[in-house]
Amino acid sequence: MSRKRAAVLGTGIASVLVAGGMVFAPAASAEAQDSAYALAADGIIDITPVPHVVGSGKDHLIAADLPGTGKAVLHAGVFNAYADKGKASASTAELKLELPGVPVIEANLIRASCEDLEGTTSIADLRIGDQQISLDQIKPNTNLVPAALEGIASITLNKQDSNGDGSLTVTALEVNVLKKAPVVNDLLGQSIDLSSATCGKGDGKGDDGGDHCDHGKGDHDGDNGHHGDRDRHGDKGHHHGDCGGDNGGDDNGDDDGDNGDNGGDDNGDGNGGDDNGDDGNGDGGDQADENGNAPAPTPRPGHLDVTG
Amino acid sequence: MERTESSSSRPAGSAVRRGGLFAPRRLLATTAAALLLLASGCGGDGGGQPSAAGAENHAALPEATTYGDIDNAPKDSDPNAPTDGEVLHPKRELVVHDAANGSPIARLPVKQISSPTWVPVIQREGDWAQILLPSRPNGSTGWINTAGDAVESAKNQYVVNVDLESFNLEILKDGEQIGQWTVGIGEPAYPTPPGRAFIIASIEETVNDYSPIVLPLSAHSESHTTFGGGPGTVGIHTWPDQSFVGKANSDGCIRVTKEALDELVKVPLGTIVNIT
Numbered sequence: 086m087s088r089k090r091a092a093v094l095g096t097g098i099a100s101v102l103v104a105g106g107m108v109f110a111p112a113a114s115a116e117a118q119d120s121a122y123a124l125a126a127d128g129i130i131d132i133t134p135v136p137h138v139v140g141s142g143k144d145h146l147i148a149a150d151l152p153g154t155g156k157a158v159l160h161a162g163v164f165n166a167y168a169d170k171g172k173a174s175a176s177t178a179e180l181k182l183e184l185p186g187v188p189v190i191e192a193n194l195i196r197a198s199c200e201d202l203e204g205t206t207s208i209a210d211l212r213i214g215d216q217q218i219s220l221d222q223i224k225p226n227t228n229l230v231p232a233a234l235e236g237i238a239s240i241t242l243n244k245q246d247s248n249g250d251g252s253l254t255v256t257a258l259e260v261n262v263l264k265k266a267p268v269v270n271d272l273l274g275q276s277i278d279l280s281s282a283t284c285g286k287g288d289g290k291g292d293d294g295g296d297h298c299d300h301g302k303g304d305h306d307g308d309n310g311h312h313g314d315r316d317r318h319g320d321k322g323h324h325h326g327d328c329g330g331d332n333g334g335d336d337n338g339d340d341d342g343d344n345g346d347n348g349g350d351d352n353g354d355g356n357g358g359d360d361n362g363d364d365g366n367g368d369g370g371d372q373a374d375e376n377g378n379a380p381a382p383t384p385r386p387g388h389l390d391v392t393g
Numbered sequence: 394m395e396r397t398e399s400s401s402s403r404p405a406g407s408a409v410r411r412g413g414l415f416a417p418r419r420l421l422a423t424t425a426a427a428l429l430l431l432a433s434g435c436g437g438d439g440g441g442q443p444s445a446a447g448a449e450n451h452a453a454l455p456e457a458t459t460y461g462d463i464d465n466a467p468k469d470s471d472p473n474a475p476t477d478g479e480v481l482h483p484k485r486e487l488v489v490h491d492a493a494n495g496s497p498i499a500r501l502p503v504k505q506i507s508s509p510t511w512v513p514v515i516q517r518e519g520d521w522a523q524i525l526l527p528s529r530p531n532g533s534t535g536w537i538n539t540a541g542d543a544v545e546s547a548k549n550q551y552v553v554n555v556d557l558e559s560f561n562l563e564i565l566k567d568g569e570q571i572g573q574w575t576v577g578i579g580e581p582a583y584p585t586p587p588g589r590a591f592i593i594a595s596i597e598e599t600v601n602d603y604s605p606i607v608l609p610l611s612a613h614s615e616s617h618t619t620f621g622g623g624p625g626t627v628g629i630h631t632w633p634d635q636s637f638v639g640k641a642n643s644d645g646c647i648r649v650t651k652e653a654l655d656e657l658v659k660v661p662l663g664t665i666v667n668i669t
Contacts, residue, residue: 371509373547379480379661382595384606387507390623392614392645
């Protein structure tokens with residue numbers, strides 16, 4: 086099945102799009118369309134790609150549990166998907182995936198970016214069962230079978246598929262339940278995609294790093310660009326989330342707040358200069374430093390509509 | 394070799410308790426909505442023992458997060474007073490009381506949005522600490538018992554002062570000004586609320602574009618009950634152009650230049666922001 090997706094279809098979907106958060110206009114173009122989705126699953130647990138952007142636009146979904154009917158299997162804080170000419174990205178934040186019989190899979194941020202036929206994946210704080218999986222420079226199509234998942238499932242990171250139409254699909258994390266796993270029948274062979282982006286060739290327009298930020302008074306996401314001076318046209322060449330900084334979302338390691346030129350300190354601020362200060366808690370920033378002083382915070386991926 | 398793990402070993406692992414994103418107005422088929430039922434105090438908790446929020450009768454207490462609304466929280470009676478800079482991080486979800494040894498009114502989770510919870514202490518009575526809360530209404534406080542291993546305590550050397558009339562924001566470290574900038578504030582119809590607030594989280598924004606990092610405050614707009622998809626939280630953040638500098642044209646947020654934000658992101662969570 087081609088990875089190119091058209092509209093969002095499907096049954097059994099229980100996604101709810103946050104008010105004001107959904108808008109996209111497919112680009113009027115006969116050629117391959119860039120698209121992105123943060124979550125999809127094939128198999129008995131059928132989840133239509135969500136949120137889903139085709140062509141051009143942004144979408145986000147703040148979801149608790151998917152699918153919404155029956156047994157909940159996936160919790161996440163925020164899903165985002167973004168697509169524009171020649172580039173697409175999708176991210177899932179604060180993920181917790183619970184498939185019955187399978188150790189819990191958690192991650193703080195799972196992001197796939199695809200630009201101009203190149204794909205990258207970044208994954209922060211991946212935990213499977215009790216095991217913290219550290220990842221660095223995730224090569225394409227990395228297969229992972231952590232001890233906790235042996236005989237149950239395998240994980241593919243930074244899965245990259247060239248599609249028949251010349252486009253590339255990057256899927257940040259795919260969980261594949263083995264056909265002979267000791268789990269309920271329903272799950273055998275189940276696969277779940279997290280954060281997938283598909284892109285074709287770009288048109289050479291550079292990313293200006295976010296001067297054309299979108300915002301809209303009174304409408305938090307600014308996607309609609311209704312308010313005159315900033316319209317979606319200014320979105321082109323603009324990566325979601327990197328307004329004013331270079332948070333380009335296309336390199337590993339942007340998960341721990343190391344996007345230094347956003348003003349956020351790098352890892353290790355306030356916690357003795359080591360990594361992001363976690364010592365068993367996995368979080369960092371929750372302990373006083375050696376002088377008893379409050380730690381400098383590490384900005385964490387997340388979302389809150391403040392009053393702007 | 395079938396293993397079923399239904400809960401994470403991390404304290405904040407459960408999505409449903411991460412109160413920030415699961416306000417009842419979102420149509421989500423989870424049990425999260427149950428957490429936001431307001432309940433009257435379940436009777437005095439008494440004793441000097443830290444109240445873990447796991448007890449049955451506390452599960453229905455509202456969560457002290459930016460999404461919460463805790464009517465019966467005692468008010469900040471002296472918002473102009475200085476503090477000694479103590480900030481606390483709950484190591485587990487803690488019950489918040491309306492007085493030292495008083496009745497439970499809320500639960501304080503270990504995270505605010507995606508950051509660890511740090512709250513400033515404005516008063517102490519033995520093991521009991523009066524803290525500012527991140528929830529509505531503005532100026533809410535509560536008391537938590539810090540005995541045993543309930544909290545991580547740290548000293549915060551920073552204070553942020555915002556003077557609305559002069560559109561000025563300054564950062565003090567140990568009482569000395571280390572920077573000041575001209576900022577933008579809420580327009581007359583949607584003013585930035587005065588009072589004593591604190592920085593509740595440091596968010597690398599994944600949805601909105603106007604600022605790479607947003608520092609939400611404990612304060613909420615008095616004129617916007619909700620805003621966008623959120624509960625009307627007032628925040629500090631930058632803006633794509635300079636149209637805000639020295640102007641009152643935001644919906645309540647304090648807009649700062651990139652240079653100012655670069656400094657503000659360094660101050661600890663729980664830093665008090667005095668808005669006058």
